[in-house]
Amino acid sequence: MTHLPYILVSYALGIAIPLGFGLAALHRMRAVGRKLAAIDRRTRS
Amino acid sequence: MTGKRRRIYLVLACAIGLGSASALTLMALSDNLVFFLSPSQLAEKAPQGGRAFRLGGLVESGSLYKQTIDGHPQAKFRVSDGAASIEVEYDGILPDLFREGQGAVALGSLRPDGKFRASEVLAKHDESYMPREVADALKKSGHWNPSAGPPPPAATWNTLPTKPGG
Amino acid sequence: MDVQPSLAPPPPPPPPLGGHGLHRFANPGRFLRLSGAVLPWLAGAGILLTALGLGWGLFGVPADYQQGDAVRILYVHVPAAQMALGGYLVLAFVSLASIIWRHPLADLAAAEIGPVGAAFTALCLGTGSIWGKPMWGTWWIWDARLTSVLILFFLYLGHVVLVRAFDDPTRGQRAGAILALIGVVNLPVIKFSVDWWNTLHQPAAITLSGAPAMHLSMLWPLLTASAGYACLFGAIVVARTRAAVLERRLQGLLLVRTEAAR
Numbered sequence: 001m002t003h004l005p006y007i008l009v010s011y012a013l014g015i016a017i018p019l020g021f022g023l024a025a026l027h028r029m030r031a032v033g034r035k036l037a038a039i040d041r042r043t044r045s
Numbered sequence: 046m047t048g049k050r051r052r053i054y055l056v057l058a059c060a061i062g063l064g065s066a067s068a069l070t071l072m073a074l075s076d077n078l079v080f081f082l083s084p085s086q087l088a089e090k091a092p093q094g095g096r097a098f099r100l101g102g103l104v105e106s107g108s109l110y111k112q113t114i115d116g117h118p119q120a121k122f123r124v125s126d127g128a129a130s131i132e133v134e135y136d137g138i139l140p141d142l143f144r145e146g147q148g149a150v151a152l153g154s155l156r157p158d159g160k161f162r163a164s165e166v167l168a169k170h171d172e173s174y175m176p177r178e179v180a181d182a183l184k185k186s187g188h189w190n191p192s193a194g195p196p197p198p199a200a201t202w203n204t205l206p207t208k209p210g211g
Numbered sequence: 212m213d214v215q216p217s218l219a220p221p222p223p224p225p226p227p228l229g230g231h232g233l234h235r236f237a238n239p240g241r242f243l244r245l246s247g248a249v250l251p252w253l254a255g256a257g258i259l260l261t262a263l264g265l266g267w268g269l270f271g272v273p274a275d276y277q278q279g280d281a282v283r284i285l286y287v288h289v290p291a292a293q294m295a296l297g298g299y300l301v302l303a304f305v306s307l308a309s310i311i312w313r314h315p316l317a318d319l320a321a322a323e324i325g326p327v328g329a330a331f332t333a334l335c336l337g338t339g340s341i342w343g344k345p346m347w348g349t350w351w352i353w354d355a356r357l358t359s360v361l362i363l364f365f366l367y368l369g370h371v372v373l374v375r376a377f378d379d380p381t382r383g384q385r386a387g388a389i390l391a392l393i394g395v396v397n398l399p400v401i402k403f404s405v406d407w408w409n410t411l412h413q414p415a416a417i418t419l420s421g422a423p424a425m426h427l428s429m430l431w432p433l434l435t436a437s438a439g440y441a442c443l444f445g446a447i448v449v450a451r452t453r454a455a456v457l458e459r460r461l462q463g464l465l466l467v468r469t470e471a472a473r
């Protein structure tokens with residue numbers, strides 16, 4: 001394959017950026033979900 | 046709902062104002078936003094006094110002449126836009142895509158002898174993408190001579206099989 | 212004229228505040244339900260189509276007759292560019308909803324679209340630069356297409372900073388919405404820059420008017436990758452907006468508790 005380094009860097013960026021944002025969003029949803037669940041438990045008990 | 050209606054009219058008025066203002070600006074700028082000059086534009090009105098500018102066009106078929114002196118690559122070629130052409134001299138390595146029949150943009154200035162002295166040469170590729178097999182088939186059938194210019198209309202080749210008979 | 216008692220049923224009671232028009236979607240409970248149902252499918256489709264499109268582009272597509280294998284960068288660059296522009300269009304629409312309808316969810320969504328759009332624009336600029344070096348012979352050139360996309364990147368960055376710059380979030384959201392709407396002017400400039408001016412960047416290969424100047428064996432993977440990126444972009448924005456809605460609810464609950472504890 002010609003221009004392999006250029007191609008690999010491009011694909012790495014193209015996968016890493018959406019993946020990073022996706023994982024960060026997932027983490028954020030889970031974190032806030034956990035905190036809300038904790039408050040729910042405390043108000044019930 | 047008068048608040049909402051007022052905001053809609055406000056946004057519309059702003060959009061019309063902003064839109065026409067930017068359209069006028071772009072029209073006024075369009076002459077100055079020229080990234081490169083073509084050989085015919087150059088023949089009409091050349092920048093004076095060795096001022097640096099960009100020259101763009103197709104590399105004329107059969108005009109490219111390359112040599113290496115003491116390890117320093119040198120190139121001479123003609124850039125044409127069909128109506129006019131001009132000779133370009135350049136010391137340095139040409140980009141991968143630089144080919145006869147393809148577009149090129151050179152940064153440099155006119156010399157007193159009317160030749161263009163380039164300090165930087167960039168290759169401009171056209172917007173057609175095709176596999177090698179298809180390009181070869183077009184060349185073999187005589188539909189396209191790559192060194193003479195861009196490929197024929199896309200509808201004639203973009204569904205050709207990539208393998209002979211396939 | 213006699214006023215006759217009408218036999219028609221009485222007119223329906225006025226809808227509850229925010230119960231009609233776009234405000235149907237302003238109800239955070241409705242948004243959470245809807246987005247919760249859509250998100251897994253959107254994310255799944257995004258991952259699947261992106262993997263298929265990029266894998267196809269990397270291993271399945273034939274090399275270009277003049278660019279060789281470097282043409283494979285197209286399968287990252289073009290979808291990223293489409294999302295940079297498309298994301299801005301969504302940001303502008305959401306900003307319009309914020310300014311005209313004072314839509315509370317729109318403000319939350321706008322703040323979440325900005326960083327994602329900026330990242331995809333950076334991806335477009337980065338891969339373009341990586342592609343430009345071996346093909347054109349330069350990492351960067353100030354032609355109309357590249358410059359206008361750089362301006363798009365700065366518009367995104369400006370929006371990201373502006374919506375977070377004020378102590379009173381409403382002021383930041385309003386200012387951000389105005390900036391986003393003004394920036395819409397840049398979108399047609401980007402799209403048509405390659406036709407209006409001489410640029411080093413080539414014109415679009417795929418147009419509405421003519422046959423795509425791209426062989427079908429190269430076009431299908433591109434369409435797949437584009438669809439994948441669109442789904443991914445949507446999934447990321449929806450997930451971030453969900454998180455923002457929940458975070459706001461959490462803040463509200465915490466506030467109530469501290470007030471009650473006093």
